[in-house]
Amino acid sequence: MYQTVIEPRVSETDGVGHINNTVVPVWLEAARNDLFRLFMPDLSFDDWKMIILNMNVDYVGQVYFGIDVTVCTWVKRIGNTSLQLYEEIWQDGRLCVKGTVTYVNYDLKKQKSEPIPDLVRKELGSHLY
Amino acid sequence: MYQTVIEPRVSETDGVGHINNTVVPVWLEAARNDLFRLFMPDLSFDDWKMIILNMNVDYVGQVYFGIDVTVCTWVKRIGNTSLQLYEEIWQDGRLCVKGTVTYVNYDLKKQKSEPIPDLVRKELGSHLY
């Protein structure tokens, strides 16, 4: 499991007084930086490989400003060219968000998907849900 | 169907060169303003009723900077207290995003869900998928 602590920002709240729902995908993506490094070790955008296919988010509880949140990122399924993650956001001992996201390992220049390399696959295996 | 035209912003692109995936929920929510007005005619945050429960987004094709997009918003299902929408984002004749989102009509002060009023239900019925 990857674990990332995020401090909520005023600009991430909305008029209702909580963290706006559109911030959740931003935090979930922010918590994937280490995983992105597996596929693109220098994080260069010229050779970016991780293309998102689907995102599903369950909003289980409100998230508040003023208290750090923890994003937990697990690998749920490793396919030939694709990858599914399971993610949770916790605040103050409460589970607030559950989500899954699916990426494909895609070469944007060749416009085709590529098998996930064995070394990456092995490392991903150590973060299984 | 509600239809909303949005002009992409430089700040909504990312290093890969397209619109970042986290912008999609922002645009989809932006296109729900008229729907929010049904539940909260003065759009006051003090009596905000629409609480999001789930969001599911299929990223079907890249979205580019420099070309307007159109967000289409349909009502998919009207429950007793909840509401499901089906949404699409189109650019230049291409379907780029398909999504569903579920809201509950919720009184934040009383902390309980409320039946969707008949008048709102009738208006929602004219936007069915």
Place this chain on the structure above:
Amino acid sequence: MYQTVIEPRVSETDGVGHINNTVVPVWLEAARNDLFRLFMPDLSFDDWKMIILNMNVDYVGQVYFGIDVTVCTWVKRIGNTSLQLYEEIWQDGRLCVKGTVTYVNYDLKKQKSEPIPDLVRKELGSHLY
């Protein structure tokens, strides 16, 4: 003067109940799309030329959700390689924001600033403050 109408989004408000101050630079940049087209007609990021040097924003009045805003963009000063804009945001007949921004016409590959072309200079001249 360039004029751009923007519909505020729920995600652009904050817990205080107004549009968050960090959204103002986003709107001001969004209203520069036509100006960006002068320097980069195809809006390609590979040959992006407009690099921001300074931004100054006066927050004159609150901006609210639920009412469209108009962004007005004037050219204030055209230098040899740089460009200063004066910008205002209006809502409901009230001036809410006044700002200036300075860009340089910069070739990122050669890492050097370039004179603003005469044709662009002429067009900019028709938007002077």
Place this chain on the structure above:
Amino acid sequence: MYQTVIEPRVSETDGVGHINNTVVPVWLEAARNDLFRLFMPDLSFDDWKMIILNMNVDYVGQVYFGIDVTVCTWVKRIGNTSLQLYEEIWQDGRLCVKGTVTYVNYDLKKQKSEPIPDLVRKELGSHLY
């Protein structure tokens, strides 16, 4: 001086390949959380006091994805009801952003500015530039 470490997000980059200029005010505000706590110890939006009047940002150098940044926040001037900060963003030993921001201690319900309390003034004094 307040010091805040921030990990750049993919969603904060833009098509040119660097951190978008509109993200800078977001990071600067994020680094003011401890300062906000001085004025509003429970960070409640119902009694929010810090209203922004002016922001000035010098973009000195590009900020990149993949390397943490440090935001430094100093108190530059303490007036009767207002407060000016001086802020810097550093990345990898390079100064990337210099900015000043002015806030007023404002009671939104009474719609009037209020003197900065002595205890807050004393604490602010320990963060002078």
